[in-house]
Amino acid sequence: MSLSSNTKAILLLTSPLQVGRTTPQYEILTQGEYKRLAQFLQREGLQPADLLSEGAQSTLQKAKEIVDPIRLQSLLGRGFQLSQAVEHWQARAIWVVSRADAEYPRRIKSRLKDNAPAIFYGCGSRMLLDSGGLAVVGSRHVDETLIHYTENIGRLAAQSSVTIISGGARGIDQAAMRGALENGGRVIGVLADSLELAALNRENRNFLLDDQLVLLSPYDPSAGFHVGTAMARNKLIYAFSDAALVVNSDLHKGGTWAGATEQLEKLHLAPVYVRDGEKASPGLSALRQKGALIWPEPQTKEELQDLLTMQQTPESRLAEPAEVAISVHEEAGEEYHPANQGITVLRLKSLGQGKEDGAGYRLILGKMSGSALPRTAAEIAAELGLPAKEAKKCLEQLVRENLLRKKGRPAKYFPAEQEFSF
Numbered sequence: 430m431s432l433s434s435n436t437k438a439i440l441l442l443t444s445p446l447q448v449g450r451t452t453p454q455y456e457i458l459t460q461g462e463y464k465r466l467a468q469f470l471q472r473e474g475l476q477p478a479d480l481l482s483e484g485a486q487s488t489l490q491k492a493k494e495i496v497d498p499i500r501l502q503s504l505l506g507r508g509f510q511l512s513q514a515v516e517h518w519q520a521r522a523i524w525v526v527s528r529a530d531a532e533y534p535r536r537i538k539s540r541l542k543d544n545a546p547a548i549f550y551g552c553g554s555r556m557l558l559d560s561g562g563l564a565v566v567g568s569r570h571v572d573e574t575l576i577h578y579t580e581n582i583g584r585l586a587a588q589s590s591v592t593i594i595s596g597g598a599r600g601i602d603q604a605a606m607r608g609a610l611e612n613g614g615r616v617i618g619v620l621a622d623s624l625e626l627a628a629l630n631r632e633n634r635n636f637l638l639d640d641q642l643v644l645l646s647p648y649d650p651s652a653g654f655h656v657g658t659a660m661a662r663n664k665l666i667y668a669f670s671d672a673a674l675v676v677n678s679d680l681h682k683g684g685t686w687a688g689a690t691e692q693l694e695k696l697h698l699a700p701v702y703v704r705d706g707e708k709a710s711p712g713l714s715a716l717r718q719k720g721a722l723i724w725p726e727p728q729t730k731e732e733l734q735d736l737l738t739m740q741q742t743p744e745s746r747l748a749e750p751a752e753v754a755i756s757v758h759e760e761a762g763e764e765y766h767p768a769n770q771g772i773t774v775l776r777l778k779s780l781g782q783g784k785e786d787g788a789g790y791r792l793i794l795g796k797m798s799g800s801a802l803p804r805t806a807a808e809i810a811a812e813l814g815l816p817a818k819e820a821k822k823c824l825e826q827l828v829r830e831n832l833l834r835k836k837g838r839p840a841k842y843f844p845a846e847q848e849f850s851f
Contacts, residue, residue, distance in 0.1 A: 430519045434478035435529035436548075441505050442466070442477070443547050445649050446514040457504065458496065463547050465495045467528075474837050477529060480505055521628050522637070523552050523650050534558040540668045540698055551645035552628035553637040557615055558645070562592030563737060564666050564699065566685050567601025567676035576604045578704075579676050583608020589730035591737060592617060594669045596662065597627065597644070598684075601676045610636050618644040619666050621659040625650040656684075663688030667698045671737045674702045674724055678712030686712055693719045803841035 432440070440446070442458050458466065469492050470477065479485060480501070489498040518525065526532045526549050536559050537545045563586055565579065583605045586593050593609040595602040597618040606616045616636070620627060624646040627633060636642035647665070648658055663684060667673055673692070678685040692701050693716065702724040703713040717723070727733040806821045824842050827833040835842045 430515055430524060432515065432525060433527070433530055434481065435476055436525060436527040437511065438477035438480050438505070439463075439527045439529065439547050440514075440525065441507050441511055442480075442501070444511075444514070445652075446507060446510045447649055447651055448510075448514050448517045456500065460544075460547070462496055464543050466492060467547070468543070469495055471836065476837060477527075518550070518650060521552070521625055521650070523550055523625065523628055524555070525550055526555070534669070536561070537665065537668050541664070546647035546665070549645050549647055550624055550650050551643060552624065553643035553645075554640040555643065556640070557592060557617055557643045558669070560592045560615065560617075561671040561737070562586070562594050562615075562617070562669070563733075564594040564670035564673035565601065565605035565676060566595060566663075566666060566673065566688065568679060568683065568685055569598055569600040571600050571677050575601065575677055579604035580608035582674065582676075583610075583614065584612045585727065585730065585733055587612035587614025589733045590614075591733055594619065594666055596621065596659075596666055596684075601685075605676075606642075610641055614641065616642050617669055618642065619662055619669065620644055620646040620648075621662045622646070622648065622652050622654040624648070624652075659684050660687050664691060664696055664698065667692050667696065667701075670699045672700050672702060674704070675713065675716060675721065676704050677710050678703075678716060680710070680712040680715055683712075686716075689716050689721065690719060693721060803836075803843040805839045805841055807839070809842070 443460075443463050445457055467477070470479070473488070473491070475488065480488060485505075489501050492498070492501070515525075528538065528545060528547055532555055533545075533549070563582075565582055567575070567579065579601050583593050586605075587609045592615040593605050594617045595605050597603065597606065597620050606618060608614075609616050618627070624644060627644050628637070628650070633642060633644070637644070646652075647662065652658070666688065673689075675685060675689050678689060680686065689701055689703075692698060701716070701721045703716050703721045705713075705723045705726075713721075725732075725736065727736055806824055807817065809820050809824065824833065824835070828835055828842070833842045833844060
């Protein structure tokens with residue numbers, strides 16, 4: 430497993446690296462502390478990796494109002510523990526991605542912005558992470574009728590090429606995932622604990638190898654269950670999805686209730702549906718009063734696909750930038766690579782469609798909003814095969830027109846409306 434310098438720094442600051450331990454040896458940064466530190470680094474034009482450089486001492490002192498410099502030094506000095514942890518994760522096919530990496534889920538960064546987890550640990554195909562789909566959640570303790578109902582939802586999703594997103598808990602979560610996987614479907618499992626055990630689970634192994642299943646968590650792979658982390662990860666399930674179905678919920682208690690009410694009252698990341706019918710629980714009825722929609726019980730793949738397509742917002746249609754990028758690269762006689770999609774707009778100048786065709790220029794830049802990945806001028810020139818001077822000139826013009834922004838040293842460019850943070 431190859432980690433970027435930024436990811437190494439973020440892991441040192443935020444991960445317990447608790448291989449062989451039940452409790453972390455150091456007081457790692459909380460999500461709030463790391464968020465404030467990342468904002469500080471951004472204002473200074475720095476990246477997390479700069480904290481590992483020889484001249485980092487002055488930066489640590491400047492950040493003392495956020496985190497004690499001695500504490501930061503202790504965390505950043507855990508290089509040996511990090512190497513042990515990486516070796517341990519690699520042996521279990523667990524990968525790590527940070528907010529500073531191009532592979533980080535675009536949907537999560539776009540929707541949660543600075544509140545997106547600094548680190549994701551995972552196992553399985555990362556290609557599934559921006560596929561969208563249907564979140565299915567519910568209570569752990571339900572009868573066989575609801576288990577069968579939920580498995581059928583997963584089965585229909587598989588037949589419809591719709592990804593199921595769930596939390597992996599007993600009961601409804603596992604029934605939805607099982608229904609999809611056993612019928613050839615795709616599943617994103619967002620776990621609150623025990624990723625390492627789930628990755629080694631024999632029942633998951635073939636699905637992981639066949640790229641049907643990806644398991645991920647913002648928490649250390651060996652972390653045990655904790656009510657707080659289970660509640661906190663609920664928003665991630667909704668953020669990965671185009672719509673969510675609550676099959677069953679307790680009233681005024683439990684993770685399912687907390688996650689659904691957070692969406693309905695505060696976050697609004699995806700529309701929330703609830704199961705209707707004679708056995709609808711008091712919790713579901715209460716969610717209806719808070720604005721949840723009645724699940725229309727789609728019976729065919731066309732009905733399910735239409736339902737999810739109708740709910741997609743412009744920012745969640747992450748396939749659109751790729752489609753634009755493909756058409757532009759094909760016109761240029763190039764092979765399209767997904768990594769290029771965030772900077773495809775810059776290729777227009779070489780195609781004779783730069784400032785002379787301002788409408789198309791701005792249209793494509795608008796389509797890239799929220800999904801473009803920051804890059805330096807040198808990276809852009811290399812990836813697009815442009816002369817360095819031409820790429821730099823085009824970038825600076827886009828900055829002058831307030832269509833792109835640049836930050837950092839060396840400067841990285843990204844859409845003006847995008848809030849990028851490490």
